[in-house]
Amino acid sequence: MNHTKKNGCLLSIGILVILLLVFLRFGLYFLKSDGFSGLSMLLPVLLLGFLLSALCTSASFAAWVYQDCKRRGEDPALWAIVVFAATPFIGLLIYFLHRSEIKTICPACGQRISVRANYCEKCGTYMKKEENNIMGKQGTYHLKFIITGIVSIALMLVCLTGFIVSAVTGNGINTNIISNDQVWNLGAISMNYSAYMDDVWKLDFRSASEGFVKEQNMTIADADTQLLYADISCGSVPDGATLVLWLVQGDVAKSMDVTNLSEPLEYPLNEFENGKIRVRLQINGVKNTVSEIYIQ
Numbered sequence: 001m002n003h004t005k006k007n008g009c010l011l012s013i014g015i016l017v018i019l020l021l022v023f024l025r026f027g028l029y030f031l032k033s034d035g036f037s038g039l040s041m042l043l044p045v046l047l048l049g050f051l052l053s054a055l056c057t058s059a060s061f062a063a064w065v066y067q068d069c070k071r072r073g074e075d076p077a078l079w080a081i082v083v084f085a086a087t088p089f090i091g092l093l094i095y096f097l098h099r100s101e102i103k104t105i106c107p108a109c110g111q112r113i114s115v116r117a118n119y120c121e122k123c124g125t126y127m128k129k130e131e132n133n134i135m136g137k138q139g140t141y142h143l144k145f146i147i148t149g150i151v152s153i154a155l156m157l158v159c160l161t162g163f164i165v166s167a168v169t170g171n172g173i174n175t176n177i178i179s180n181d182q183v184w185n186l187g188a189i190s191m192n193y194s195a196y197m198d199d200v201w202k203l204d205f206r207s208a209s210e211g212f213v214k215e216q217n218m219t220i221a222d223a224d225t226q227l228l229y230a231d232i233s234c235g236s237v238p239d240g241a242t243l244v245l246w247l248v249q250g251d252v253a254k255s256m257d258v259t260n261l262s263e264p265l266e267y268p269l270n271e272f273e274n275g276k277i278r279v280r281l282q283i284n285g286v287k288n289t290v291s292e293i294y295i296q
Contacts, residue, residue, distance in 0.1 A: 042172055046163040053156035060149035061088040065095055067142045072100050073112060088149065175213075177246055177282060178253035183213045189283070200294040201279065208283040215280040218295050220249075223269045228279070228295050230265040232258045235288030243289065246280040249273065259286060269295070 062084040069076035083091030103112040106120040113120055166172055173184045187209020194203050194214070201216040208214075220226060234243055237259055245265070247254045249272045258265060258281075269277075279293060 043163060043166055046159045046166070050156055050159035050163060053152045053159060057149050057152040057156060058084045058088050058091075060145045060152060061092060064142050064145035064149070065092070067145070068099075072102055074100060177213060177280065178248055180248065180250065180278070183215055183280065185209070185212050187212045189214070200292060203281065203289075203291045203293075205283070205289055207287045210284060212283045213280050214283070215278055216293070217276055218279050218293075220269055220272055220274050220277055220295060223272050223274050226269050226295055228265075228267040228269055228293070230258060230261070230267070230291065230293045232261050232265070232291040232293075233289065234259055234286040235290070236286065238285050238287075241285030241287075243284065243286045244282040245293075246278075246282060247272070248278040248280065249276070255282075 062080040065083045066076040066080040069079050079095055083095055085091070086094065101116070105111070106113055106123060106125055108125040109120060109123040111120055111122040113122075119126055167186065173186070174181045175183060175186070177183060189208035189212050190206040192204040192206060194205075196202075196216055199218070201218070203214060205214075218228075228247065230245060232243065232245075234241075241259070242257055243259045245256050245258045247267070247269075252272055254267075254271065256265070256267065277295075281291065283289075
């Protein structure tokens with residue numbers, strides 16, 4: 001009994017740790033980037049609601065499996081972890097495929113036997129039909145966990161549907177290239193490499209959706225003397241394709257076509273002020289592009 005309680009305690013602690021890690025992941029993303037700048041608060045709320053509902057669904061069915069295993073003499077902690085980790089749908093399928101029947105104890109020798117057995121497998125004692133019928137009655141145990149799981153699934157689907165519809169329609173998403181808020185893309189990019197280290201932004205991509213925007217925040221220390229350097233090479237430029245470099249700060253927004261640079265670009269920053277500046281690349285059909293951008 002103490003062993004079972006210990007396993008249940010460890011399972012509860014594990015679930016709490018996972019929930020804490022989810023919140024920590026959101027917090028780190030918010031601190032390292034612009035957070036949810038450029039997004040309607042509805043979208044991150046829907047996403048967070050989906051994740052929490054999914055975790056609640058897994059936890060609810062894992063709790064039900066935990067209690068069901070105790071009735072059947074199985075290892076409750078092990079199966080609860082399997083259901084939680086494998087998602088409730090796959091986990092429940094695995095559990096029901098391996099689920100053992102409820103057993104009773106022989107009053108003569110103490111052997112655990114099936115409630116459907118007429119005689120004890122060990123000592124041969126006859127099991128009264130009345131006792132078997134009483135102990136073999138099947139009921140819906142721990143209904144609260146099942147109801148919680150079903151409600152969580154419904155909330156999860158609502159949040160997911162709302163998030164997808166909002167993302168596809170673009171409602172609440174900033175796509176304005178000259179905005180001071182973060183620009184969010186509705187398309188996709190096939191990327192080889194992207195990093196910002198030692199104040200140098202390196203971007204290497206194969207292709208991207210039309211109008212896809214990649215951006216990086218940089219810092220101007222001395223706008224009167226510093227320059228923005230951009231060494232960009234587009235490996236494939238189909239007809240009409242362009243690559244546009246944008247510099248955005250406050251009310252100032254400057255753009256330049258960097259599709260076919262014969263030499264690295266050196267752009268003065270005296271039109272801007274000291275502080276953060278948004279450097280954006282708007283990809284319009286170019287492919288196999290390698291770029292290196294920095295302020296010095």
